[in-house]
Amino acid sequence: MEATNPATGEQIATYDEDDEGDIEAKLRTAQSTFEEWRDVPLRERERLLENAGEVLRENKERYARLMTEEMGKPIAQARAEVEKCAWACDHYAEYAHAYLADEHHPSPPGTEVKTVHDPLGPVLAVMPWNYPFWQVIRFAAPYVTAGNVGLLKHASNVPGCALALEEVFEEAGYPEGVFQTLLVGSSKIDGVLRDDRIRAATLTGSGPAGRTVAETAGNQLKKTVLELGGSDPFVVLDDADLEAAVETGVTARTQNGGQSCIAAKRFVVHTDVYDEYVDRLVDAFEALTVGDPTAEETDVGPQADPDLMAELHEQVTQSIEAGATVVTGGEPLDREGAFYPPTVLTDVPEGCPADTEETFGPVATVYEVADEDEAIDVANDTRFGLGASLWTDDRERAQRLAREVEAGCVYINQMTKSDPRVPFGGIKDAGYGRELSEAGIKEFVNRKTVWTE
Structure with missing residues (x-):
């Protein structure tokens, strides 16, 4: 897997792709880590996410230059992207407990009825190259904080960014396996998604890629969120x-x-x-x-x-x-x-x-x-509706x-943007589901009804 500078055409680095053994090991780690991670108190997960924001800020220049080298983003915009990622971490570190609070419902005298929000398990994220840090953090910050674990299949032209994002969570102090990167090509995704240990998937990318993921996930009855572009x-x-x-x-x-x-x-x-x-x-x-x-x-x-x-x-x-x-x-x-x-x-x-x-x-x-x-x-x-x-x-x-x-x-009187405080997503051929805010963090949880007599 090669990274090439689009401004010069020069090869930056070469990375070894994960083979079948590597994929199996990471899936196994994801499942075993989830069994423990789901029981980590939410406040502790919020604290770790706050750490991740600090790691992003401490390494802002290095991460920005990596983005610029791999996909050509102007350096000032790359720095702004890292800062936005840190902001998203701050947001969920502060508000995740409010978003995931128990919801109480009317019930007969002497009973208590509520909805609790349990994590689903390992979530596969297929992410694009255009915002190589932001797209991933806006997936990982809410879903991991909700108690899921993440496996990232990033675009093949930004492998350095993919590994750097794994580094963010390691440096923040997350347990091994909470967030892992799969360095694989698109041909491997169907097999990973079919694995019983993957419980849900999210994709930002092209319409054909989204349809492929949705078809496989639908056949396996797995929840998906798709953001497929717009006009x-x-x-x-x-x-x-x-x-x-x-x-x-x-x-x-x-x-x-x-x-x-x-x-x-x-x-x-x-x-x-x-x-x-x-x-x-x-x-x-x-x-x-x-x-x-x-x-x-x-x-x-x-x-x-x-x-x-x-x-x-x-x-x-x-x-x-x-x-x-x-x-x-x-x-x-x-x-x-x-x-x-x-x-x-x-x-x-x-x-x-x-x-x-x-x-x-x-x-x-x-x-x-x-x-x-x-x-x-x-x-x-237009067939889009983002x-x-x-x-x-x-x-x-x-x-x-x-x-x-x-x-x-x-x-x-403002440009369209994604903001961690408000839901983001589209309709028609732009996809379905919502990312960010309370709606986003609840996409990959089991909204479980608990009735106590």
């Missing part, structure tokens, strides 16, 4: 604060090289402000610094892999051939590394790749709409329209 609308109405909507829109489309499930991908703009908004958006895109991800001034680094950049460019090329207009960008940069420029497409024809597919890179498609009804129609015209961003100065109007948007979350 999030960024709706700008006629009374929006254009300066704020441009500034936030640029960040929402281009941070992390545009490689985010909840990135703003389809800009739906009211005709009264369309021309001005497009002009401002293009100017802001062209002002971004694209280059060396280790440089502090870099806004957009390389795409994580040359093949992924080629797929993105093919989507853009096919959309242009179908009639879309390139306002800026649209061609890979003529330099070493997988660099793609921030790109704006207008006049996007219905049914072309930029209209119907998820573009996983810094490509914004812009649609002109006549009124709010058409804006909602265009926003909902997040949405809605811009208007009328809060009552915003609240009303937010209920009409078909998505797992709608952010008003």
